[in-house]
Amino acid sequence: MIGPEFQISDRSRRFSFFAQSEKPENNEKRGNYQMAGKRRAPTEEQEQEGRESQKRKFVACRRCHSHKIKCSGDQPCSKCCTVGLADECTYATRDRQVKVSENYLDQILAENQRLKERSITSAQVAETNDPAQRGPSRTADAPDGTGIQNPLIGDRAWFHRYDPSSPPIYIGEAACSAFATRFRRFLSGNSAMPHIPRTQYEREETITVANESDIQWPSLHHARLLVRIAIHQIGHLYHLMMRKSTLDKLEEIYRTRDFDCTASKCKFFALFAFGQAYSIRSEPNSGSRVPGTSYFARSLGLVQILPERTSITHLETLLLLSLFSYYLNRRHSAYVLIGNAMRMGLTIGLNHNILESQVINPVERQHRIQIWWTIYIFDRMWGSKMGLPMQILDEDIHVDMPSTISPSWRHEEELSDSDYMTANIKLARIVGETITKLYSRRKYQETFLQRVQKILKALKHWVETLPESLRLNMEDLESSKKPIVSLHMSFNQCVILTTRPTLLHLLMTLSKKSKPRSNTTNNTGGAESEGEEVTVSQPVLTLSEACIHAARHSHSMILTRWINGSMPTFGYFHAHYLFSSALILAMSSFVPIGSPTDMTGFDSALDLLRSMTENGNLAAAEFYHNLEQVKVCLAAYRGARRAEGSADVAAGGGVAPNTNANASGNGRSGTGALALSGPSPELATATTPFLNPLPLNPPRSTSVSVSASIPPPSLIPTSHDILASPTTQPVHGHGIDAYTYPLTDTVSGYTTEMAFLEPTMQDFLAQSDIDLGLLHPVDTFFNEAENLYTCHGF
Numbered sequence: 001m002i003g004p005e006f007q008i009s010d011r012s013r014r015f016s017f018f019a020q021s022e023k024p025e026n027n028e029k030r031g032n033y034q035m036a037g038k039r040r041a042p043t044e045e046q047e048q049e050g051r052e053s054q055k056r057k058f059v060a061c062r063r064c065h066s067h068k069i070k071c072s073g074d075q076p077c078s079k080c081c082t083v084g085l086a087d088e089c090t091y092a093t094r095d096r097q098v099k100v101s102e103n104y105l106d107q108i109l110a111e112n113q114r115l116k117e118r119s120i121t122s123a124q125v126a127e128t129n130d131p132a133q134r135g136p137s138r139t140a141d142a143p144d145g146t147g148i149q150n151p152l153i154g155d156r157a158w159f160h161r162y163d164p165s166s167p168p169i170y171i172g173e174a175a176c177s178a179f180a181t182r183f184r185r186f187l188s189g190n191s192a193m194p195h196i197p198r199t200q201y202e203r204e205e206t207i208t209v210a211n212e213s214d215i216q217w218p219s220l221h222h223a224r225l226l227v228r229i230a231i232h233q234i235g236h237l238y239h240l241m242m243r244k245s246t247l248d249k250l251e252e253i254y255r256t257r258d259f260d261c262t263a264s265k266c267k268f269f270a271l272f273a274f275g276q277a278y279s280i281r282s283e284p285n286s287g288s289r290v291p292g293t294s295y296f297a298r299s300l301g302l303v304q305i306l307p308e309r310t311s312i313t314h315l316e317t318l319l320l321l322s323l324f325s326y327y328l329n330r331r332h333s334a335y336v337l338i339g340n341a342m343r344m345g346l347t348i349g350l351n352h353n354i355l356e357s358q359v360i361n362p363v364e365r366q367h368r369i370q371i372w373w374t375i376y377i378f379d380r381m382w383g384s385k386m387g388l389p390m391q392i393l394d395e396d397i398h399v400d401m402p403s404t405i406s407p408s409w410r411h412e413e414e415l416s417d418s419d420y421m422t423a424n425i426k427l428a429r430i431v432g433e434t435i436t437k438l439y440s441r442r443k444y445q446e447t448f449l450q451r452v453q454k455i456l457k458a459l460k461h462w463v464e465t466l467p468e469s470l471r472l473n474m475e476d477l478e479s480s481k482k483p484i485v486s487l488h489m490s491f492n493q494c495v496i497l498t499t500r501p502t503l504l505h506l507l508m509t510l511s512k513k514s515k516p517r518s519n520t521t522n523n524t525g526g527a528e529s530e531g532e533e534v535t536v537s538q539p540v541l542t543l544s545e546a547c548i549h550a551a552r553h554s555h556s557m558i559l560t561r562w563i564n565g566s567m568p569t570f571g572y573f574h575a576h577y578l579f580s581s582a583l584i585l586a587m588s589s590f591v592p593i594g595s596p597t598d599m600t601g602f603d604s605a606l607d608l609l610r611s612m613t614e615n616g617n618l619a620a621a622e623f624y625h626n627l628e629q630v631k632v633c634l635a636a637y638r639g640a641r642r643a644e645g646s647a648d649v650a651a652g653g654g655v656a657p658n659t660n661a662n663a664s665g666n667g668r669s670g671t672g673a674l675a676l677s678g679p680s681p682e683l684a685t686a687t688t689p690f691l692n693p694l695p696l697n698p699p700r701s702t703s704v705s706v707s708a709s710i711p712p713p714s715l716i717p718t719s720h721d722i723l724a725s726p727t728t729q730p731v732h733g734h735g736i737d738a739y740t741y742p743l744t745d746t747v748s749g750y751t752t753e754m755a756f757l758e759p760t761m762q763d764f765l766a767q768s769d770i771d772l773g774l775l776h777p778v779d780t781f782f783n784e785a786e787n788l789y790t791c792h793g794f
Helices: 025-036 044-056 062-067 078-082 102-128 176-188 204-212 220-234 243-256 262-277 293-302 312-327 331-347 362-386 408-414 418-438 448-464 482-513 538-563 573-588 598-614 618-652 681-687 759-766 769-775 783-788
Strands: 005-009 014-019
Touching: 062 078, 176 482, 176 573, 176 618, 204 293, 220 243, 220 262, 243 262, 243 408, 262 293, 262 312, 293 312, 312 331, 312 362, 331 362, 362 408, 362 418, 418 448, 418 482, 448 482, 448 538, 448 759, 482 538, 482 573, 538 573, 538 598, 538 759, 573 598, 573 618, 598 618
Parallel strands: none
Antiparallel strands: 005 014
């Protein structure tokens, strides 16, 4: 018979058991035994029962024990029942006998064993991640019990001083410019190579001069034109205002001659700035390279940064000014402005649903919701550009997602498409998790691969649940709406952000292990053999291939828009995505799972950024200068590899090995594994895994020998001239002669979800946490090159 529940406590955990209550007949047996004891000797069974009852009679409830009175031992005891305290009758648990099922104990023991094994594994990873045994592990100091720090990032933040009179500039590891610096350091072999500072932006002096100029309201006809251009170009990408109401307000201002309202003036001057940026090529009188700077400066000078009571109109203005700051390449200003909008939105409770009785108009209610989510999107996206943390947790947001109001025509004339906004919000949430889990200095119990897997699972779910109306038309990219194209480029950038550290690790691993080692000796004193086999785990290859695919897709979409003349001249994000994809294409040309023809895509991106720079795009000017320095390092790296290959040929009397010939599965990996040379048809055939006959279902293994095995198949189209036609001579410069522009749509044949359809990617996403934590300890792969993601040497 199982009695009432009670708890047994120790220092670490509590377990619930069920106490065996005393049977009612025990008291009777005890009394009978005492009476019978006078007449005859007890039997062995009676003696055993007497010993048990002797133990039980000392069990007293807390009340009887405190009052020093005899307790009946029942639960509740008779004394407590007499005084009406039966509900408060409790017993000390230390003396109670318990009865626990054997299966439950087995479960507890199994759980303890699993926790013990996981603790040992975490300790081993932490010890491996600590080069040269740098003293006691700090994982025990983690207040939350977590122990694994991001292997990509060092213990110290990365700062760069380029102006002695100013504080050092913080460089976020997630920034593409920071990744370019890491790549240049690898190519040059110089871990102290300085970061290229951002100098191509409109400075405060220019903004001040533009603000002091006499900026007046334009004519009504011109004002209508500028506002309509702004709504068409940016009003459908992000929800920044109610479209029809904004046009109606403009008509009202000119009709009533109410030009002195500060709130309206700030909002419409910000809209005029966008209208000029998308309609004219230059603004000579402003002293700025970007048209619309005068209107922007005037609006920025009038807007209240610290109002005690904010308004929706004021938040709309902050959103517009934050977005236009990117057109001036003022990323820090954009981040601060959106931070102000976030804080002010919290003061009026935008992160909560409001009662219908307080905001009756459904359009205004939905406008309030969409303005909040636009602030949220900007907060996540702006932070990811610079590697800065998000300013609000998802747990603190309690407002509904955007929805469509009735009638639908009323929604379409005022508000953004709810499906598009929802997809953008979900993607921004994944971006925020990427920065937090992969590029922060927090410590996690999960390994790096486990966190990457969760992010990629979220991205895969995002693609699979995307409404049909938001999918790209792969046959005709221009038939897809501009917001859809922008959405898919943002998705590709998130994939690149998640996987590019792994690609750089792959490049470093192959470069180090492909060097000749004939003159070195091992630990036993013997000479090591040449051409040591390179072993890379399958997840590293899978993630690297996904990164390359995303870069090719983004590059092809941007190239198509440039050819068709639909790419904005002064926009920031096309230049940013082009720069990000160009870095990956350059790296792809050196690894077996890539292709040498991807270097042609790098050159085409360099040429496009040069053209955008000549047209006045400040962000393109920064990225072009950075990419030029990467090209210089690429040439030096290529020359050094050729020299090593020539020296090996002279010493061995053989023929220089083919570049990346190990990708075809022929030969051993030697010095030519990453020897760079100009792309050629033979080289493309030997190094392009997509052109080789590959098994449809490669065997699953924890590691893949790159020198002896064939890379996994890809679903990317087999025509590698899809990005640009390969040349038969090395590319020494950039320009129209360095490559051939495709005559047809370059994006044809690509799909956004293509990388997730790979069998190896599906296998990676299907692996359990135990497999990723034990079979693929990728957290240790940055130990050999600690300077990759640390600031040591500054």
